[in-house]
Amino acid sequence: MRLFIGLLFAVASFSFAAEPDRQPNVIVFLVDDMGVMDTSLPGADEGFYETPHLEELAVRGMTFRNGYCAHPRCVESRFSIQTGRAPYRELHFAAAGEVMVGLPTIGEAFRDGGYATGFFGKWHLGKKAEEYPDARGYETNIGGCHAGAVASQFFPYHINAKTGKVGKEGPILGLEKGADGENVTDRLTLEAETWIRQQIEADAERPFLAFVSHFAVHTPIEGKPDEIDYFQGKVGDLPAAEGEGGYIEADGSCKSRRDHPTYASMVKTTDDSLGRLMALLDELKISDDTIILFTSDHGGLSNRGPDSRRELATSNLPYRAGKGHLYEGGLRVPFVVSYPARVAAGSTTDTVAIGTDIFPTLLELAGLPLQNKRHIDGVSLVAALDGGEQEREPFYWHHPLPRPTQTGDKAVSIRRKGKWKLVKSYFPEVDYELYDLHADPYERTDLAAEKGAVVDRMVGALQQHLVEAGAKDVRRDWKDKTVTAPVAGAKRTQ
Numbered sequence: 216m217r218l219f220i221g222l223l224f225a226v227a228s229f230s231f232a233a234e235p236d237r238q239p240n241v242i243v244f245l246v247d248d249m250g251v252m253d254t255s256l257p258g259a260d261e262g263f264y265e266t267p268h269l270e271e272l273a274v275r276g277m278t279f280r281n282g283y284c285a286h287p288r289c290v291e292s293r294f295s296i297q298t299g300r301a302p303y304r305e306l307h308f309a310a311a312g313e314v315m316v317g318l319p320t321i322g323e324a325f326r327d328g329g330y331a332t333g334f335f336g337k338w339h340l341g342k343k344a345e346e347y348p349d350a351r352g353y354e355t356n357i358g359g360c361h362a363g364a365v366a367s368q369f370f371p372y373h374i375n376a377k378t379g380k381v382g383k384e385g386p387i388l389g390l391e392k393g394a395d396g397e398n399v400t401d402r403l404t405l406e407a408e409t410w411i412r413q414q415i416e417a418d419a420e421r422p423f424l425a426f427v428s429h430f431a432v433h434t435p436i437e438g439k440p441d442e443i444d445y446f447q448g449k450v451g452d453l454p455a456a457e458g459e460g461g462y463i464e465a466d467g468s469c470k471s472r473r474d475h476p477t478y479a480s481m482v483k484t485t486d487d488s489l490g491r492l493m494a495l496l497d498e499l500k501i502s503d504d505t506i507i508l509f510t511s512d513h514g515g516l517s518n519r520g521p522d523s524r525r526e527l528a529t530s531n532l533p534y535r536a537g538k539g540h541l542y543e544g545g546l547r548v549p550f551v552v553s554y555p556a557r558v559a560a561g562s563t564t565d566t567v568a569i570g571t572d573i574f575p576t577l578l579e580l581a582g583l584p585l586q587n588k589r590h591i592d593g594v595s596l597v598a599a600l601d602g603g604e605q606e607r608e609p610f611y612w613h614h615p616l617p618r619p620t621q622t623g624d625k626a627v628s629i630r631r632k633g634k635w636k637l638v639k640s641y642f643p644e645v646d647y648e649l650y651d652l653h654a655d656p657y658e659r660t661d662l663a664a665e666k667g668a669v670v671d672r673m674v675g676a677l678q679q680h681l682v683e684a685g686a687k688d689v690r691r692d693w694k695d696k697t698v699t700a701p702v703a704g705a706k707r708t709q
Contacts, residue, residue: 238581239554240505241325241424242407242492243573245296246485247289247337247364247433248538250515250531251282251547252473253482259549263449263473264482268490272509275502275553277562277600282550284513285570285592286612287539287624289339289363289433292512292570297321297340297351299574299590303613303686315340315351319586321574322352325424328583331414335407336428339363347388353426357406360388365430368437368481370397376437398439400431400481404488408495415499422581429488431481434516436528438480446476446483462527466536467518467623470527478528503555506580508573511548514538520620535658539622541612541629541638542658554580558600566599567607576600608632611677613686613702616693626689628702630677637673641700642691647674678703 252259254266256273258280285295291302297320305318326332334348338359344350348359365372366382370393373386393402407427414423457463457471473479489509496502515529517537531537531544538545550568552558557580571593578585579595599605609632617626626641634653640646647670649663663670681702691698 237504238330238422239556240422240501241330241577241581242505242507243321243424243426243428243577244489244492244507244509245293245336245426245428246509246511246549247428247430248513248516248528249432249482249485249511249549250517250529250537250544251534251549252531253432253511253515253529254486254549256549256551261453261473263446263453264479266482266486268486268493269509269549269551272489272493272507272553273551274561275555276507276558276560277552277564279550279552279568279596279599280563280565281567282510282548283546283567283569283610284511284548286614287513287537287541287545289337289512293338293340293428295592296512296570296573299571299586299593301571301592301611301613301684303611303615303681304592304684315346320351321577322348322424322426324352324574324578324583324586325581326352326354328581329421330581331418331421331423332426333357333407333410333414333423334359334426334428335403335410336426337362337364337430337433338428348426355410357389357410358387358403358430359428362387364433364435365399367435368399368431370395370399370402372399376435398484400429400484400488403427403429404491408491411492411495412499415501424577427488427492429485431485432478432515432528434528436475436477436481436526438477439484442480442483443476446479449479450474450476465518466540466542467520467619468523469518469532469536470530471532473530475528506552506554506577508577509549509551509553510570510573512570514540514545514547516622517544518623520618520623522620523623525621533657536624537622539618539624541614541624541627543652543656545624546612552576552596552600554600559602562602564599564605566596566605567610568596568599569593569610572596609676611680611684613681615687615689615702617690618693620692626691626700628677628681628686628689630673630680632673632676635669635673637670637677639674639677641689642698645700649673 298318332353333355334353336358342361349356362384367376514537534544535542536544574590575593575595579597612629617624628639630637636650638648648661650658
């Protein structure tokens with residue numbers, strides 16, 4: 216049935232192959248902590264999670280089978296989305312907002328291009344008002360402040376539902392008032408819906424950019440009771456979980472099965488938000504002229520440090536590891552783009568899409584000038600969206616501040632070129648891993664020992680890139696400033 220509907224959409228959209236006459240509206244739909252396996256898209260899950268509206272979005276547009284984040288943690292990833300720059304170039308993780316001064320955001324570029332701009336949800340870039348979305352190009356800002364999470368998914372959002380205490384983030388800007396029990400995902404959706412209606416009523420000819428940045432599915436893991444009951448009923452149909460208590464030892468401790476009914480409820484609520492926005496566009500008859508870009512900031516929370524007993528939300532298996540890690544489970548994210556006036560319905564591509572690409576891609580689709588010297592690490596994906604082949608490599612990642620006791624990750628740098636992925640780790644001593652992602656996408660077989668020539672070539676190029684980019688030296692632990700290692704040096708021993 217999905218294939219049949221996709222074919223119908225493809226036939227209906229064939230006549231829209233030419234570039235549209237008007238500038239499109241844009242909705243960026245960013246989910247927090249959603250891994251590539253946390254959906255019901257084809258190939259993603261064995262049937263536990265339900266995201267029918269995301270499936271519909273894929274039927275209407277293009278799915279990037281190789282969607283990646285620019286960094287597997289929130290601040291760094293969001294910095295890269297807003298600026299089109301890799302975080303290791305200048306974000307030294309002390310005060311994210313300060314280093315964004317002088318770097319245009321998506322909001323500023325679209326506002327200056329004549330768009331109405333609104334931001335709804337999690338910002339997490341900077342601790343001062345002059346660093347918040349309304350000071351960085353977004354004319355309307357609901358929720359965007361220093362907060363990296365809500366204390367509760369239900370109002371009052373700044374009070375921990377279990378302890379009754381005010382969370383460390385304090386009240387969420389623009390969400391200080393609400394109805395008791397109101398869900399934050401539903402509330403942000405309502406705010407975005409209301410704003411979009413207002414823009415169309417005020418000036419239907421002026422395009423808008425709505426950046427909908429949900430706090431879900433980040434912790435706290437809290438869902439709607441009726442939905443939790445529904446997904447609890449599905450747990451019994453799943454294959455048996457591996458390991459003691461459903462955890463296996465892999466990159467710390469790893470959740471072995473996707474079976475958390477409360478987390479599944481959060482996924483469903485977030486998907487319902489997407490469905491509401493799609494229905495609104497249909498109602499306003501602006502779906503064809505609106506881009507919806509759906510993605511996440513990084514992989515799902517699936518791993519914990521060897522001494523941690525924190526509750527984990529999901530599993531990214533068969534991909535390795537999750538949030539915080541530079542293995543595929545931490546880097547891969549869902550990435551879907553719908554634009555019926557231009558992008559063929561039901562299409563897919565193997566082109567690699569990274570968070571840094573969002574900025575230049577949206578600029579080009581909107582007919583706004585590219586700023587290549589600024590979004591230096593982002594590449595416009597329009598060629599792929601138009602149905603063409605698009606090669607872009609090599610790719611680099613750098614993780615200088617690991618959290619081994621929390622999520623079990625370590626300080627590493629990555630270079631990927633073609634099928635090869637080189638992993639350089641720094642502690643307890645410099646070591647290298649090499650994976651053939653074409654043959655081994657789940658990173659189960661380290662080929663460094665038998666492919667020494669490949670490793671040597673990639674090591675030199677990796678270190679040269681990091682030095683030229685001014686990448687920060689690594690620490691053994693993000694809180695430990697005493698044990699560090701340089702990004703260059705320590706040549707590989709044969």
